[in-house]
Amino acid sequence: MKQFISALMDAHLPAPDGLQDGMAHTAGRRFDVYRNNVVHSLITALKVGFPTVTRLLGPENMNRVAGAFLRAHPPTDPRMMYYGAAFPAFLESHKQLDQMGYLADVARLELAIRQAYHAGDAPAMPSEHLAEIPPEALLQTKVHLAPAVQVIRSDWPVLDIWNDAQTAQSKAQDVLITRPAFDPIPQALPPGGATWILALMQGAKLGDALDAATTEAPQFDMGGPLTLLLLGGALVSLE
Amino acid sequence: MQSEKPDFSPLPNTAGVGYKPQHFNDLIEHPGAVSWLEIHAENYMGDGGRPLAQLRQLRQDFAISVHGVGLSIGGETPLDPAHLARLKHLIGWLQPAIFSEHLAWSTHDGQFLNDLLPLPYTDTTLAHVCDHIDLVQEVLGQQMLLENPSSYLNFASSTWEEPAFLDEVARRTGCGLLLDVNNVFVSATNLGFSPEGYIDAYPTDKVREIHLGGHEVDKDDHDAPLLIDNHAALVADPVWTLLDYTLAATGPKPVLVEWDNDVPDWVVLEGEAAQAALALEGA
Structure with a gap:
């Protein structure tokens, strides 16, 4: 099977010994059916999983990059929905793509959206629960976020690129992904917002998360990101 | 540990289709000739979200068959626990x-190749396949079905004919068989044997489900026809004829139409299911 796999992944190698057509000729092109199936199906899985990276690279370049990736990082899990977790780092290390420095972050965003799509279900808590907390207790409260919540930090206007926007709103963008029903929604976060949400995800109290955010961005107001979380059905419970 | 539930409640002896999410609304509103669905197990192994929500809803209205594409039953290495x-x-x-x-492999030493790859039919591979099926049936506590592959080549080392190999696997493990009639036609054309002869040699009494699907026509190095099982086309006319021949031997069985690539509009797929239902009426 080792020889079979090597020949599958490298079209320059001959077909393995002992394979024949019905007339006892050597297998020849018949083996190429398996080669094509393996390589084509994995490239297709990457194109489906990274549609914006595919658009930015163009289909021909994507075929080349995905082909190199699948040989360096063949899947280890039969669930194609999770294939490509190493693709962003692979893009980053690919020297020919240096002039597209944003590509790896776009891939990270697409991967996070896909993970949010398949994440576990968690019913959102009624928003009144937050209003019922006495103001003096609010900063001592911890919030539990839905498994679909993701935060992507980028030095590039990654959401504008993903949206195919004609003009970028800012140089760097942090992105929050929520999944109010079944479709993940990526939205830009204000300065400090990513730090605040990442602190909450690590179990920080609202007040401690606020301190971390204002250290990074003194004008930070948690009202905006909190509204994004509420509208995104991302608050599951309070503690 | 064979379970308290010794067997599956059977699929109806009617037409089903491979479920594609783009057909969700059509299926609920206009199921037509389709009374059961088959899903690929691996697509429903996420934690939540729309795929699982749709499946929870569909199971209210349709009998469901789960079809695995990633266990690598025919592999040399142990199944992934x-x-x-x-x-x-x-x-x-x-x-x-x-x-x-x-009856294929897709994983070796932890590397998953995302295709159904062929194995030689020898006493050694027979033992591997039976061990793997024994384990699956023990873990699930239920009988499973094993499907014949579409073949593009032979192994010089094979010592068993495919129908006899499948019969022996079923005899040793107690598994049932899923007979893919398109695969029989594809393999017969590619390897130069009679598709009817294959059905005659096949243990038709162990068939619990039948598959149909489309293929495309190519040529090999010697200009001989090479059929590719691509699940991306209408079921070919000679495959419908072979279905009639098969049903005459098996009697009515659950018949599934698979269409996995270049998935058509619902009306086209439902039309294929209606033709399968017609074949079942004649059986």
Whole structure:
């Protein structure tokens, strides 16, 4: 099977010994059916999983990059929905793509959206629960976020690129992904917002998360990101 | 540990289709000739979201068959215990009518190749396949079905004919068989044997489900026809004829139309299911 796999992944190698057509000729092109199936199906899985990276690279370049990736990082899990977790780092290390420095972050965003799509279900808590907390207790409260919540930090206007926007709103963008029903929604976060949400995800109290955010961005107001979380059905419970 | 539930409640002897999410609304509103669905197990092994929500809704209206494409039953290396556990979880909550897998391999030493790859038919591979099926049936506590592959080549080392190999696997493990009639036609054309002769030699009494699908026509190095099982086309006319021949031997069985690539509008797929239902009426 080792020889079979090597020949599958490298079209320059001959077909393995002992394979024949019905007339006892050597297998020849018949083996190429398996080669094509393996390589084509994995490239297709990457194109489906990274549609914006595919658009930015163009289909021909994507075929080349995905082909190199699948040989360096063949899947280890039969669930194609999770294939490509190493693709962003692979893009980053690919020297020919240096002039597209944003590509790896776009891939990270697409991967996070896909993970949010398949994440576990968690019913959102009624928003009144937050209003019922006495103001003096609010900063001592911890919030539990839905498994679909993701935060992507980028030095590039990654959401504008993903949206195919004609003009970028800012140089760097942090992105929050929520999944109010079944479709993940990526939205830009204000300065400090990513730090605040990442602190909450690590179990920080609202007040401690606020301190971390204002250290990074003194004008930070948690009202905006909190509204994004509420509208995104991302608050599951309070503690 | 054969389970308290010794067998699956059977699929109806009617037409089903491979479920594609783009057909969800059509299926609910206009199921037509389709009374059961088959899903690929691996697509429903996420934690939540729309795929699982749709499946929970569909199981209210349709009998479901779970078809695995990633267990690598025909592999040399042991089955992936994590994948087997995920399968057990899916089968546990979904309670499908049937679980089936392929006489093929796709994983070796932890590397997954995302295709159904061929194996030689020898006493050694027979023992591997039987061990793997024994383990699956023990973990699931239920019988599984094993499907014949579409073949593009032979192994010089094979010592068993495919129908006899499948019969022996079923005899040793107690598994049932899923007979893919398109695969029989594709393999027969590619390897130069008679498709009717294959059906005559096949243990038709062990068939619990039948598959149909489309193929494309190519040529090999010697300009001989090479059929590719691509699940991306209408079922070919000679495959419908072979279905009639098969049903005459098996009697009415659940018949599934698979269309996995270049998926057509619902009306086209439902039309294929209606033709399968017609063939079943004549059986």
